Amino acid sequence: MASDITFEEYMALSRITFEWADSYDSKQFDRLAAILAPEVTLDYSEAFGQKPITMSKESFLKLSDNPNRLGGIVDCIHHIGGSKYDRTGPDTVTGYHQVRTEYKRYKTVEKKEVEATGQGLTLMHHYYKKVDGKWKLAGTKPGRRMNDFNFDEIFAEGNPKSKI
Template sequence: MTTVASSPIPADIKQMTDLIAPLPTEPVVAETIHPIQEALNEQAPKQKVDAFQEAPKTSSKISFEDYLDLSELAFEWGDSYDDKDWKRLEKILAPELNAADFLGIMSHVGFVGDPLVHTQHFIGASKWEKINDEFVIGHHQLRAAHQRYTGPDKQTVENKGHGHATIKHWYRMIDMNDGRGKVWKFAGLRPRVRWNEFEFDKIFKGYGDEHKDAYHEQTTDKELFNGE
């Protein structure tokens, strides 16, 4: 029988979650809180939620054109992770996510950039919440499969671990000022982990303090959704 991982999240992995969760989500009931979620909640600055909730709403439905554009962004997000194509990931980032810091974290050898780790981010059903013409929240079902190998020949599996979650993506309409006009960009994410399979805590080898200051700069005193 598969059980929810109960081991505490390592401090170095916790630091990684600080940056990739630029906005807090609603509280999770106690019996479903996962250690990763606890780490995210600790770093969730309340003022970001307030600013987001105060954004004037227009319509709760996105257009079909927006649906296609946003769905493509969600695909590019997951597939660039799995392909370890950081240039591709950089192209979809909104200014709220400092490209150098965000890519430095995701591509690090102690995290998704580890060449011995294969991943596959499966996005299931999605729900789209339009805040206004500039901001949309995507609610996505996610299964993230991970497999770690003992060596670069990838012949022997060392560990595997798969995460099951719902994940919030924040999307922002950005004026590119380069002739392309306004386009949707990926502005942040917030996972809510349901449960993990196998030895998920043994997939990533860890992350040092290299980007510690960048984590805090990215996650404090910055309003994402009020135009500042």
């Protein structure tokens, strides 16, 4: 059964959530690296029908900073609405965040011509884990509540059906 977290934990986890969103939006992947656990699980089963995968922090950063994704031709902005946190173990917490995300995918890195735009509403699950006494982001699971425009083409690499 889930239980409450302390105020100090709430503040630490809220900071991690902000850093997660703003590091993507600003393309400051060093900030993303600072909040990640050594292993990160991505669960896109609900959003894209893919099996969850666990990868090293370094592999996750490489995926995030990919020039064909958030590291280059895709710009984004994450708006975080309401959040709640449930303790799931002595050193683990699950966060639930209402997130609205806007994306633009450009044809080239010069960003002169937009190829696709998309907006999504999701209930984002974040999995937090204490590592060496500090809270870290250990996983994400976006839901898929509502998408607008040509959202499915945002992360396509030559194939509009391609995902993560």
